Amino acid sequence: MAENVNIPVLRLGDLSKSFGGLKAISSLSLEVAPGSISAIIGPNGAGKTTVFNLISGLEKTDGGSIHFRDTRIDVMRSWEIPPLGIARTFQNLRLFSNMTVLENVMMGRYVRSRASLLGCALNLRGPRREERDIREKALQWLDFMGITGLSDRKIREIPFEKQRLVEITRALAGEPALLLLDEPAAGLNITETRNLIDTIYRIRNLGITILVIEHDMDLIMEISERISVLNFGRKIAEGGPAEVRSNRDVIAVYLGKEFA
Amino acid sequence: MEEKRKPGIPEQLPGISKRKKMKRRIKTPLAQASILFGAAIAVIGIVRNPYYVGIIVFLGINLIITSGLSLLMGYAGQISLGQAAFYGLGAYATGILTTRFGLPVILSLPASILFTAGVAFLVGKPTLRLRGHYLAMATLGLGEIVHIIFTELIPLTGGPSGFGNIPLITLFGMELDSDIKYAVFVWAIFAFVLYLCLNIIHSRIGRALKSIHKEEQTASSLGVNTARLKLSIFVLSAGFASLAGFLYAHYITFLSPGSFSLNFSVLLVTMVAIGGMENIWGAVIGTTVLTVLPEYLRFFKDFDILIYGFILITIMILRPEGLYGIKIPVGRKRANG
Numbered sequence: 001m002a003e004n005v006n007i008p009v010l011r012l013g014d015l016s017k018s019f020g021g022l023k024a025i026s027s028l029s030l031e032v033a034p035g036s037i038s039a040i041i042g043p044n045g046a047g048k049t050t051v052f053n054l055i056s057g058l059e060k061t062d063g064g065s066i067h068f069r070d071t072r073i074d075v076m077r078s079w080e081i082p083p084l085g086i087a088r089t090f091q092n093l094r095l096f097s098n099m100t101v102l103e104n105v106m107m108g109r110y111v112r113s114r115a116s117l118l119g120c121a122l123n124l125r126g127p128r129r130e131e132r133d134i135r136e137k138a139l140q141w142l143d144f145m146g147i148t149g150l151s152d153r154k155i156r157e158i159p160f161e162k163q164r165l166v167e168i169t170r171a172l173a174g175e176p177a178l179l180l181l182d183e184p185a186a187g188l189n190i191t192e193t194r195n196l197i198d199t200i201y202r203i204r205n206l207g208i209t210i211l212v213i214e215h216d217m218d219l220i221m222e223i224s225e226r227i228s229v230l231n232f233g234r235k236i237a238e239g240g241p242a243e244v245r246s247n248r249d250v251i252a253v254y255l256g257k258e259f260a
Numbered sequence: 261m262e263e264k265r266k267p268g269i270p271e272q273l274p275g276i277s278k279r280k281k282m283k284r285r286i287k288t289p290l291a292q293a294s295i296l297f298g299a300a301i302a303v304i305g306i307v308r309n310p311y312y313v314g315i316i317v318f319l320g321i322n323l324i325i326t327s328g329l330s331l332l333m334g335y336a337g338q339i340s341l342g343q344a345a346f347y348g349l350g351a352y353a354t355g356i357l358t359t360r361f362g363l364p365v366i367l368s369l370p371a372s373i374l375f376t377a378g379v380a381f382l383v384g385k386p387t388l389r390l391r392g393h394y395l396a397m398a399t400l401g402l403g404e405i406v407h408i409i410f411t412e413l414i415p416l417t418g419g420p421s422g423f424g425n426i427p428l429i430t431l432f433g434m435e436l437d438s439d440i441k442y443a444v445f446v447w448a449i450f451a452f453v454l455y456l457c458l459n460i461i462h463s464r465i466g467r468a469l470k471s472i473h474k475e476e477q478t479a480s481s482l483g484v485n486t487a488r489l490k491l492s493i494f495v496l497s498a499g500f501a502s503l504a505g506f507l508y509a510h511y512i513t514f515l516s517p518g519s520f521s522l523n524f525s526v527l528l529v530t531m532v533a534i535g536g537m538e539n540i541w542g543a544v545i546g547t548t549v550l551t552v553l554p555e556y557l558r559f560f561k562d563f564d565i566l567i568y569g570f571i572l573i574t575i576m577i578l579r580p581e582g583l584y585g586i587k588i589p590v591g592r593k594r595a596n597g
Contacts, residue, residue: 056481082483094478096471098538107467111483117492120463121456123289131463174483 007069009034009178009209010055015064015074017050017233024050025233027064032178032226037200037210039220041244042230043253048213049091051230052180056088057081068178082111085177089167091186091213095155101166102151105138108173112137138173145169145199161192165199172203179203181212185219197223217254221245229253289458296544297451304443313439317511319551320446323544324504326531327450327457328497330543333532335466336493337473341525342383342399345406346498348520349376350505355426355515356416365429365510373502380498381491388490391476395494403522410517422516429510436510446507453500457540469493534575536582545583 010032017025024047032038040048053059055066057078066074073081087108095104113134115127142148145165150158155166164184171179181200185193193216200223204210214220220227221241229237229250237247244250286292300316307313325343332338353372357363363371379402387398410417417423429436429445436442460466471479472486480486509515527550535546553571557564579586 058477058481077480077485078477079480079483079485082481088481090478094475096474096478098470098474099467103467103470106464107471107482110464110468113464115464117460117465117489117496120465121460123459127463134464170482 007034008032008067009069010211011065011067012051012055013065013067015051015054015066016062017047017054017059018062023233025054028230028233028235029064030228030235030238032209032211034209035204035207036225037204037212037223038226038228039212039214039224040228040230041214041217041220045232046230047233048230049182050233052088052182052213055081055180056086082174082176085175086180087171087174087176087178088180089164089171089182089184091182093160093163093167095163095167095170097155099155100151101147101153101155101158102135102138102142104155104166105142105169105173106134108141108170109134109137111174141169141173144172144202161188164188164196168199168203172208176208178209178211181210181214183213183215185214185216193219289455289462292458293451293455296454297447300447300451301444304440304447308440310439313443315552315555317439317443317446319548320443320450321504321507321511322528322531322547322551323450324446324453324507325501325528326535326543326547327453327540328500329528330532330535330537330540331457331460331469332493332497333529334537334539334542335461335469335473336490338388338490338494339393339396339529340399340494340497341396341522341529342380342402342406343497343501343528344520344522344524345399345403346376346380346501347505347508347524348406348410348517349379350502351509351515351520352410352417352505353502354506355423355509358427359423359425360416365427369503369506372506373499376502376505377495377499380495384491384494388494389487399525400522403525407517407521410520418516420517422514424514426509426513426515428513442511446511449503449507453503454540454544461540465489530572534572534582536584538581539584542582542584549583 008031010030012028012030015025015028015030016023028047028051030040040051042048050059054061054074057073057076057080061074064074065072068081068084068086071084073084073086096107099107113130115130119127139148139151142151145168147162147165147169150162150166155163158166164187168181168184184200185196188196197219200210200212212220212224224241227237227239227241227244228235229244229247231249231253236249236253237244239247286295300320304313304316307316325347329340329343332340350372353375354365354368357368357371358365383398383402384395387394411420413419431445434441436445460469468479468484468489471482471484472489476486505520508519531546531550532543533546534550535544536542554564554568557567560567575583
């Protein structure tokens with residue numbers, strides 16, 4: 001993956017978004033450096049998931065811009081964005097319960113395949129070869145995540161933690177340059193969270209940039225190189241873990257004003 | 261895919277038994293479509309009685325429509341109440357082209373399918389951009405419009421009394437003039453349609469359709485252009501309905517508006533729903549049951565419609581997800597089985 005080190009993978013410029021009278025995001029600017037693990041934190045309702053929805057095009061921005069490398073993506077439709085190399089997971093797991101684990105992961109490779117309806121219907125050689133490739137790559141990613149054994153299981157049959165991993169695998173199967181993780185540790189116990197941290201490192205070592213939203217402060221402080229703190233849709237602090245931890249505003253938001 | 265596995269014991273791929281290999285080979289679309297075709301030929305050969313073979317012809321025609329509808333309803337999650345209209349457009353297009361304009365059948369086939377697909381495109385394009393059941397409403401309207409055109413455009417359609425003298429199909433120098441020949445022809449075409457559908461289901465497109473059905477937003481966040489894909493499937497299903505209409509026109513050789521009413525559209529949707537929407541074989545079962553059942557109910561004379569309704573309600577109460585996958589102790593019931 002040859003990329004210009006100087007250009008941020010993701011750049012939010014003066015972004016804003018309201019729902020009715022509620023300002024979910026106001027003039028948020030943010031940059032994500034290539035190959036980094038960055039995080040957005042903030043209390044409930046701070047607008048973290050809204051940021052992800054704006055980046056992935058599921059919500060339209062009210063103002064400002066979003067750039068992926070040199071491409072402006074806030075003007076694009078949601079299905080045009082993943083092919084550029086952006087993949088995401090969802091806080092409340094959105095796996096396809098009518099498919100097996102393998103099929104879910106194969107679905108993640110939709111962006112890297114192109115067989116047409118007609119080609120598929122006639123089972124032409126190209127689509128057939130592509131389908132084999134999709135399956136192979138999906139299995140490789142399942143292997144990377146250490147869950148090959150679950151391939152043929154239905155989503156409902158596997159434990160919550162594994163479902164989380166399947167969703168991450170599905171996102172990885174599209175071989176993104178930027179991976180957005182929406183609260184990946186929510187609902188996981190301590191050991192499971194430890195494993196998740198290892199996995200996140202291994203993903204980063206593949207050269208994939210990671211932006212993560214999280215409540216779990218220990219996880220964030222451990223893995224992130226750069227943290228942005230949101231409160232009521234505004235960025236109140238930014239910096240490395242140590243910087244953010246000692247920031248008065250952040251302490252006020254998280255622990256109450258009397259601690260700051 | 262359906263074998264139950266003990267949890268935690270992943271099965272090793274290399275050690276698949278011969279029986280399983282065999283099973284897997286039977287599961288390919290080509291094998292399934294061929295087996296069904298073979299079974300149909302066998303049934304036609306055994307039955308022979310022209311009246312019953314006629315029912316088999318209609319079953320084949322209905323199945324061509326409902327397999328497309330199953331892709332649309334069960335996989336893409338959209339309901340169309342316009343399939344009878346597309347069926348009618350296919351039939352009237354080929355009827356008019358061959359009788360009024362003297363077009364050879366071989367040319368009127370692609371012409372009528374393309375024409376119908378074009379109409380479906382125009383109806384689907386604006387409505388499928390919206391989420392929800394707008395397609396059902398739009399196609400409901402389309403059905404009425406098409407029906408009115410059939411009745412009122414008398415110079416072309418002959419109005420309510422219809423028109424006839426539609427030529428028979430000649431295949432490799434052989435005129436398809438008997439029910440048996442036509443039944444084989446229709447079932448060969450249905451087998452091909454089923455083959456296409458099964459291929460689609462087992463491809464990236466099939467997965468994308470299933471994903472739209474479950475979580476449209478998630479599908480688009482994985483790069484699926486949901487509006488376009490739903491539109492393609494809708495146009496495809498209209499094309500299949502049109503093909504069925506073509507087969508109907510050259511079998512009956514006479515067309516009148518009555519055969520293409522809203523009632524038939526609703527019946528087609530019911531066939532897919534009764535059989536089970538989660539699987540295309542459900543549509544095959546539902547269509548078979550609802551095409552053959554009325555024939556058996558003739559025994560009850562005037563009460564047939566009552567009993568028919570009673571059976572439908574019973575199925576929906578006892579088995580809301582459809583007949584597909586029901587375990588019958590004697591063995592699984594399949595089309596023509």
